[in-house]
Amino acid sequence: MICTGCSCLCDDIVIRDGKIFHACRKGVKHLRAEKATPSINSKPVSIEEALKAAGKIVKNANNLVIFGLDTIPCEAQEKAIELAEAKNAVIDDCSSFCLGDFVELILKKKVPTATLDEVRDKAYVILYWGSNPHQSLPRHMSRFTYYPRSGKRQRGYEEDRYLAVVDVRMSETAKLAKKGGRFVMGNDLDVIDSFFKAMEGKAGKHPEVAAILKEMQKADFNVIFGGLGLRYGLKGDYSRFVELIEKLNEISRVVFIPAGFHANMRGFNELMFKKTGFINAYDFSSGERITFGEAVKHADTALVIGSDPVKSLPPYIAARLAEINTVVVNPSQSLTARIAKVVIPTSISGVGQGGTMVRSDGLTVELEPFEESVSDAEVIISLLEVV
Amino acid sequence: MPNPMEIYKLLPKTNCRVCGEQTCMSFAFKLLTKERKLEECKPLYTPEYEVQRKKLEEILVVIEKATETGLIVDEEKCVGCANCIVSCPVHVEKDPYGAAMGKGITVEDPILRIEDGVVKIVKLDLCRRYGENRTLCVVCRENCPNDAISFLED
Amino acid sequence: MLNFGKFLKMEARVVVARDVLNEEKAVALVSKDFAERVSLKNGQPLKISRNKNSVTFRAVISEFAEGTDIVIPAGFYASQLADFNAFKQFTASIEVGDEVDTVDDFMNDR
Numbered sequence: 213m214i215c216t217g218c219s220c221l222c223d224d225i226v227i228r229d230g231k232i233f234h235a236c237r238k239g240v241k242h243l244r245a246e247k248a249t250p251s252i253n254s255k256p257v258s259i260e261e262a263l264k265a266a267g268k269i270v271k272n273a274n275n276l277v278i279f280g281l282d283t284i285p286c287e288a289q290e291k292a293i294e295l296a297e298a299k300n301a302v303i304d305d306c307s308s309f310c311l312g313d314f315v316e317l318i319l320k321k322k323v324p325t326a327t328l329d330e331v332r333d334k335a336y337v338i339l340y341w342g343s344n345p346h347q348s349l350p351r352h353m354s355r356f357t358y359y360p361r362s363g364k365r366q367r368g369y370e371e372d373r374y375l376a377v378v379d380v381r382m383s384e385t386a387k388l389a390k391k392g393g394r395f396v397m398g399n400d401l402d403v404i405d406s407f408f409k410a411m412e413g414k415a416g417k418h419p420e421v422a423a424i425l426k427e428m429q430k431a432d433f434n435v436i437f438g439g440l441g442l443r444y445g446l447k448g449d450y451s452r453f454v455e456l457i458e459k460l461n462e463i464s465r466v467v468f469i470p471a472g473f474h475a476n477m478r479g480f481n482e483l484m485f486k487k488t489g490f491i492n493a494y495d496f497s498s499g500e501r502i503t504f505g506e507a508v509k510h511a512d513t514a515l516v517i518g519s520d521p522v523k524s525l526p527p528y529i530a531a532r533l534a535e536i537n538t539v540v541v542n543p544s545q546s547l548t549a550r551i552a553k554v555v556i557p558t559s560i561s562g563v564g565q566g567g568t569m570v571r572s573d574g575l576t577v578e579l580e581p582f583e584e585s586v587s588d589a590e591v592i593i594s595l596l597e598v599v
Numbered sequence: 600m601p602n603p604m605e606i607y608k609l610l611p612k613t614n615c616r617v618c619g620e621q622t623c624m625s626f627a628f629k630l631l632t633k634e635r636k637l638e639e640c641k642p643l644y645t646p647e648y649e650v651q652r653k654k655l656e657e658i659l660v661v662i663e664k665a666t667e668t669g670l671i672v673d674e675e676k677c678v679g680c681a682n683c684i685v686s687c688p689v690h691v692e693k694d695p696y697g698a699a700m701g702k703g704i705t706v707e708d709p710i711l712r713i714e715d716g717v718v719k720i721v722k723l724d725l726c727r728r729y730g731e732n733r734t735l736c737v738v739c740r741e742n743c744p745n746d747a748i749s750f751l752e753d
Numbered sequence: 754m755l756n757f758g759k760f761l762k763m764e765a766r767v768v769v770a771r772d773v774l775n776e777e778k779a780v781a782l783v784s785k786d787f788a789e790r791v792s793l794k795n796g797q798p799l800k801i802s803r804n805k806n807s808v809t810f811r812a813v814i815s816e817f818a819e820g821t822d823i824v825i826p827a828g829f830y831a832s833q834l835a836d837f838n839a840f841k842q843f844t845a846s847i848e849v850g851d852e853v854d855t856v857d858d859f860m861n862d863r
Contacts, residue, residue, distance in 0.1 A: 232716070236680060237717060238678070240679070309837055309840060350678045351681055355701040362700045368691070388744050391741070444841040526835065547860065550860060
């Protein structure tokens, strides 16, 4: 089966005799999460009653915001976008504060990219920048980047790969890079500057980047994975980083891939980009960009699908969601469900519902569900019908 | 991990040879490699050495947890990244289109496998640290930044 | 030398990072340097405050906080302290804590 625990979408998971094989701790946690129960004002009800109550709330909403969507299949995301359009609502996902900006750089073709399979078969320098895949995407390094012996890289990490990490602190991935490559501890802008200086033959604040450049020149395929650390380190201005990638490509081939995120965040970004020209945070009533964090301040109703903002976002959002009419559509128990008016449980993507998802590198993956149960698309269609 | 000196200090240090070893020091070494069991030191089981025996039993619990190759897995520290499985030279050789390429291991009885999100020891027969021509391979441990894998000699 | 034990408030650099092993726990990884500087012991409750919000974590001295002062796992507790302008890194004040917080301590107030 396909694991939908993160954007690696591991396709080699086996479930046998109640045991899950090959999935990482994060994947198993996602696949085994405690199921939510349908409820209205925290009282258990039937799923039909919950659907009816949600329909009424969404129909009566004057100012709706739809949020989440990164863990559900593209087919359900499409329906959610349709619902947002029908209600002149705001729609946003986690990418507006996660790696959406990096996906945008790729969709707008501002940086060269590649697939993870190409990385596995060809890449020599693997540079994780502001990313610690060991914790955020546990199998990233063993499946796609540093450890596999595949294609032109048969001699594995010992000889055919070079691991580099840029981070503000010593991470698990950085610890591995200290052994098999190079770890640069520093501020992102300083490190970018040091790369430029090194290319001119000068020493910047981090002269050790020259060693990474030298390794890049040895190969015809290298990759930089950008994580949340880099995204926030650049403070919203990506021009210098884009310039660096251009400049690096004058000396060797260097592609860029966002490190990773929720299972189908990229799918949502791509659908939104096609439909609106924006990758996320879009207001169908004004045609302008507005994030969930802003929109929720003015909304009277929130439809939260496949996400737990009370857990992952600042507390003012939790307080606001508790004040307004909040409907939660999610497979597992969540903190947002605890403050919601209506909770509608759906099945886990890839387990009880199928469809497609888009991996962090843009590859479309068909899910392989093995149970039949309530899908997110069905729930959103039922809301669309009422509206 | 206990060292032979720590163990030796708690033994009777009489070199009585009841256990079959020439010296208590050599018996200490063999306790660590699990070639000898504590029960083979008869004098330790007399009231005179009771305090020391209890201390030794505590120390040796760790060793009991170790496998025949000295491999110890701490599941609490494991994130299930599979670095250990994919980097293992034996797995690479036996599973060239599975584990070697980064996928879930496909051989029937691998040394290690990720089960329910954490690494489990499946079968040690294939491990390079096992059997007559054993080597002190530490590849799996070297690629675990969380120290979820250790060896008795560490 | 500053003595943390005397309930002195101090500034600390905090990084928010993914941590699969600790994501549900109020655990703060503290660099050895920082722990020594403020005389903080392993396991001690550590209260971190920012923007009128505070969370008490259990301090764990760790090599993975080297380069900064404190690393806290992304998740509910970090969300109480971070905001959209400082999502991954911020400066916060720290002091000796009382009891380590649980999610319910916050949720029951709502």
